[in-house]
Amino acid sequence: MIRTKINIFLTILTSALYFNANAQEINIILKGVLIDSLSNQFVAGVTVKVLEGNKTLAQEKSSNYGVFLLKVPKNRKVDLEFTHLNYGVKKMKLSTDDKNTSIDLGFVSLSGRTNLLEEATVTGNLSPIRKKIDGIEFNVQNDPDKDIYSVLDMLQKVPLINVDGQDKISLKGKSNFKLLINGKPSALFSGDPGTALKMMPSKDILKIEVITSPPSKYDAEGIGGLINILTKKKTDDGYDFYIGTSYNYPYGPLGSFNTNVKKDKLQLSVLATTFFQNTPYNTVDKTINFVSEQNVEQHGEQKFKGNSSMLRGQLLYELDSLNALSLSGSWKRDKFDMISRIVNHQSNLADFTIFQNGAPFWKTGDVDLNYQRGFKKNPKKFLNFSYKYSTSSNAVQDDLRFEGIDWSNSNQSNIFGFKENSVQVDYENQSKYLLIESGGKFIARNSNSLYNYGQDQQNEFKFDYNIFNLYQTIGYETGSWSYKAGLRMDLMAFPQRSNDQDDKLNLLPSLAVQKSFDKHHSIGMTYNERIQRPNISEMSPFIDRANPNFISAGNPKLEPTKGRNVNLSYSYIDKLSVITDFGYYYTNNSIQKVYTSNTDSLINVSYENLGKERSFDVNANIGYTWKKIRLTFNGRLSYIAMQGMYKNMQLKNDGYENNLSFTMAIPITNTFRTNLSLRHTGPQLFLQGRSNAYTATSVSFTKQFLDKKMSVFVSLNNPFSEYFTRKNFFSVPEFSTTSFNRQNYRTIVLSASYSFGSSNLKTKKIKKKIENSDQNTFEIKPLK
Structure with a gap:
C-alpha cells in the first residue's frame, strides 16, 4: 500500500x-x-x-x-x-x-474473529456477506474457493442469485437484470453472459454486489436489478500473476492468465482466457398438434464445435494526488461450427430431411476512458468524466439442404448488432451523514440487421436512437436509520424518426430505507421503477427459415417495458446468517415470445408487448457453520400471473415458480476441502405455456500446495444423470406444440491454478507537502 x-x-x-x-x-x-x-x-x-x-x-x-x-x-x-x-x-x-x-x-x-477461528475455516475466517441499504455485498476474497473457482461458480454462493444446471443466471428468479463490471455495463455480457463469467477467474474479483433496488446513478435498464462485479486493484507497488487451466469432459479445455502490476503512479491489469468446446450430439424433437387433427413430428440432432476467447485490460495513472486517468477495454469472440439434421414427418406429406450447416459467430468489445478529479477540502468529494465506446456483432450463417422433397437448396445469413457511444458526468459529495450524487449521461445507440436469402435477396433494418439521462440522489444517516432517495430522467429520442417511433420520456424514482437494530439485525424497504428496452435480436425482421415448420422473426414495433418493484427485507448476519426478501413486481406491457399459426403445418414465432405481468416473490438465504462445516441454503418461491391479447382473445396463465440450492463445504484439513451441492430449478411460466423442472448435483475436492499458491480442483457434476432433457410446452386455441432438447449433463472438471507475486509494503516518511491520495480507485462509494 x-x-x-x-x-x-x-x-x-x-x-x-x-x-x-x-x-x-x-x-x-x-x-x-x-x-x-x-x-x-x-x-x-x-x-x-x-x-x-x-x-x-x-x-x-x-x-x-x-x-x-x-x-x-x-x-x-x-x-x-x-x-x-x-x-x-x-x-x-x-x-x-x-x-x-x-x-x-x-x-x-x-x-x-478468534472465537470462531476453528469453526470458520471453510469461509476464510470471515463472513463474506454484508447487508447494504439497497442490496447485499459478497466479499469474494473471504471465500476459500476464490483461487480455483470461476466467477460463474462463485455466483452460486451469492444470496438471491440462482445459476441453473444450464449455466443460466437469474436474480430473484428474473432474467431481465443487468450485469456490470466496476459499476458500468460491459459488452462482454451482450452475448452469452454465462460463458463470459465462466471464463473469468474469481481470483481477480474483490466483491460481488447484488443491487436489488438500484439507486438513480445507475442506468435505467435492468428491471430485475443489477449484479455488479468489482475487480481487485493493487494498493501497493508490486505484481501478482495467476495462471489457470481446466478440462471439462466431454466439452473441452480452458486456459486463463491474469496479472496486476503497480509501480508508483502507474497500474496495469490484464486478463486473457480461451475456451475450446466440442459438444456431443444433442437430440432435438418437436411436435405440433393442430385442432384440425393435422400433426407434425420432427426428430433430429445437432452438434457444435468452436472456441471462445476473451481479453480484458485496465491502465490506471495518477496524474497527481487529486487527478487520475484510467483506460480500460474488453474484447470477446465466440466462433462455432454447427451441423444439424432433422427428419420431418407430417400427415399430408412424405417424410423429408433438413440438413443445416451453420457458422454462428459473436464478437463484442468496448473501450472506456475515465478522468476523476478529487478535492483537497473534502476527500469524499468526486467529479468524474467518462467516455465509452461499445460494439457487438452477431452472425447467423446457414447452408440448407433438403432430401425427400422437391425444395431447392438455399442459404441465409443475418449479421446484426449495435454500436454505442456514451458520455457521462458524475458528481458525488459525501459527509458523515449526508450523501449527494448528481450526474448526466448521453448515449447514441445504433442497431443494425443485414440479412440475406440466397445471393439476390438482401435487406437491412436499422434502429437508431439517443438516450438522455439526468439523475439526482440524496442519502442520509441518523443513528440506526439510513435513507436514500433519487430520481432519474430517461429520454429515449429518435432523431431520424426511425421505425415511426415516438420519443419516450420516463421519470424513474428510487427509494430505500434501512433500520439497523444492532451489528447483526436490520430491516429494509425499497421501491424503484426501471425499464427494459428490446434488443436488436428481438426486433430484427429477419425471417429464420432453417426449419420450414417453425418460422421465427423479430418484431420492429416492440416498445420498452416499464416495471415497478417493491421489496421488504430482513437480515441477520453472524455465525448464523439469514437474509430474506419479499418482493412485488408489476408491468403492463411485458415482452413475451409468441407462437401463432396461419396454416395447418406452419408455426410463426415472434415477440409482442402483450400485457400485464405480476409476481409475488419470497427469497431466502440461510447460512450456518456447524463443527467446521458450512451449510448454505438459497431458495425462491414466486407466484406469477400474466395476461395478454392473442387474436382478439385474452389469454391468461398463472402459477408458481421456484428454485433452491443447498451447499455443504467441509474442510478436511487446512489445505484440503470438499464441497457438495444440490440445485433445483422449477418450471418456468410463459403466457402461452411453461417449461419443465430439473435438478443438478455436484461433488468437488480442492487441494492446495506450495503455501497455498497452487490449487488443484476436481469436480463430478450430475453423477446420477447422464443426459438432461429441456421441455417447453406452448398451447393456444388452434394448436399445441412441445419441444424436447436432450443434451449431455454429466461432466467431469479437472482444474489447476498457480499464483505468485511480490509487494513492497515498506513504510515511507510523510513528506512536507499538501496532497490528497484518497482518490485512486475510480469507485464512487455508496452511503452504506
Whole structure:
C-alpha cells in the first residue's frame, strides 16, 4: 500500500480538523488506516473507541478506505478498542504528552474473529456477506474457493442469485437484470453472459454486489436489478500473476492468465482466457398438434464445435494526488461450427430431411476512458468524466439442404448488432451523514440487421436512437436509520424518426430505507421503477427459415417495458446468517415470445408487448457453520400471473415458480476441502405455456500446495444423470406444440491454478507537502 500518500491525505484532514477546533480544547489528533491481515484490503465500518477505564472519551467508524480520525486528550493513558462484526476485537494502549499535536498509527491490521477461528475455516475466517441499504455485498476474497473457482461458480454462493444446471443466471428468479463490471455495463455480457463469467477467474474479483433496488446513478435498464462485479486493484507497488487451466469432459479445455502490476503512479491489469468446446450430439424433437387433427413430428440432432476467447485490460495513472486517468477495454469472440439434421414427418406429406450447416459467430468489445478529479477540502468529494465506446456483432450463417422433397437448396445469413457511444458526468459529495450524487449521461445507440436469402435477396433494418439521462440522489444517516432517495430522467429520442417511433420520456424514482437494530439485525424497504428496452435480436425482421415448420422473426414495433418493484427485507448476519426478501413486481406491457399459426403445418414465432405481468416473490438465504462445516441454503418461491391479447382473445396463465440450492463445504484439513451441492430449478411460466423442472448435483475436492499458491480442483457434476432433457410446452386455441432438447449433463472438471507475486509494503516518511491520495480507485462509494 502507498502509505506515504495515505498519510499525507490524513495530514490534510488532521490540519483541517485541528485548526477548526475550539482554541481552548487541548487535544491530539489520532489517525490510522485499518487493513485486513490476510488480503491487505481496507476495512470499512470498524468502530474505533478511545477508553479511559470504562469511560468512552471518543468514538468513530472507519471510512470506506479504512481511515479513522479521533481527538484524544493530552497527557493521558488510554486504551484503543477496534471492533467489527467480521474481525476479532483488537486492543492497544496509548500514552499522550504535550510534545505532539498528532499521532499516526499507520496501518493497523485486523485478524479474523478468534472465537470462531476453528469453526470458520471453510469461509476464510470471515463472513463474506454484508447487508447494504439497497442490496447485499459478497466479499469474494473471504471465500476459500476464490483461487480455483470461476466467477460463474462463485455466483452460486451469492444470496438471491440462482445459476441453473444450464449455466443460466437469474436474480430473484428474473432474467431481465443487468450485469456490470466496476459499476458500468460491459459488452462482454451482450452475448452469452454465462460463458463470459465462466471464463473469468474469481481470483481477480474483490466483491460481488447484488443491487436489488438500484439507486438513480445507475442506468435505467435492468428491471430485475443489477449484479455488479468489482475487480481487485493493487494498493501497493508490486505484481501478482495467476495462471489457470481446466478440462471439462466431454466439452473441452480452458486456459486463463491474469496479472496486476503497480509501480508508483502507474497500474496495469490484464486478463486473457480461451475456451475450446466440442459438444456431443444433442437430440432435438418437436411436435405440433393442430385442432384440425393435422400433426407434425420432427426428430433430429445437432452438434457444435468452436472456441471462445476473451481479453480484458485496465491502465490506471495518477496524474497527481487529486487527478487520475484510467483506460480500460474488453474484447470477446465466440466462433462455432454447427451441423444439424432433422427428419420431418407430417400427415399430408412424405417424410423429408433438413440438413443445416451453420457458422454462428459473436464478437463484442468496448473501450472506456475515465478522468476523476478529487478535492483537497473534502476527500469524499468526486467529479468524474467518462467516455465509452461499445460494439457487438452477431452472425447467423446457414447452408440448407433438403432430401425427400422437391425444395431447392438455399442459404441465409443475418449479421446484426449495435454500436454505442456514451458520455457521462458524475458528481458525488459525501459527509458523515449526508450523501449527494448528481450526474448526466448521453448515449447514441445504433442497431443494425443485414440479412440475406440466397445471393439476390438482401435487406437491412436499422434502429437508431439517443438516450438522455439526468439523475439526482440524496442519502442520509441518523443513528440506526439510513435513507436514500433519487430520481432519474430517461429520454429515449429518435432523431431520424426511425421505425415511426415516438420519443419516450420516463421519470424513474428510487427509494430505500434501512433500520439497523444492532451489528447483526436490520430491516429494509425499497421501491424503484426501471425499464427494459428490446434488443436488436428481438426486433430484427429477419425471417429464420432453417426449419420450414417453425418460422421465427423479430418484431420492429416492440416498445420498452416499464416495471415497478417493491421489496421488504430482513437480515441477520453472524455465525448464523439469514437474509430474506419479499418482493412485488408489476408491468403492463411485458415482452413475451409468441407462437401463432396461419396454416395447418406452419408455426410463426415472434415477440409482442402483450400485457400485464405480476409476481409475488419470497427469497431466502440461510447460512450456518456447524463443527467446521458450512451449510448454505438459497431458495425462491414466486407466484406469477400474466395476461395478454392473442387474436382478439385474452389469454391468461398463472402459477408458481421456484428454485433452491443447498451447499455443504467441509474442510478436511487446512489445505484440503470438499464441497457438495444440490440445485433445483422449477418450471418456468410463459403466457402461452411453461417449461419443465430439473435438478443438478455436484461433488468437488480442492487441494492446495506450495503455501497455498497452487490449487488443484476436481469436480463430478450430475453423477446420477447422464443426459438432461429441456421441455417447453406452448398451447393456444388452434394448436399445441412441445419441444424436447436432450443434451449431455454429466461432466467431469479437472482444474489447476498457480499464483505468485511480490509487494513492497515498506513504510515511507510523510513528506512536507499538501496532497490528497484518497482518490485512486475510480469507485464512487455508496452511503452504506
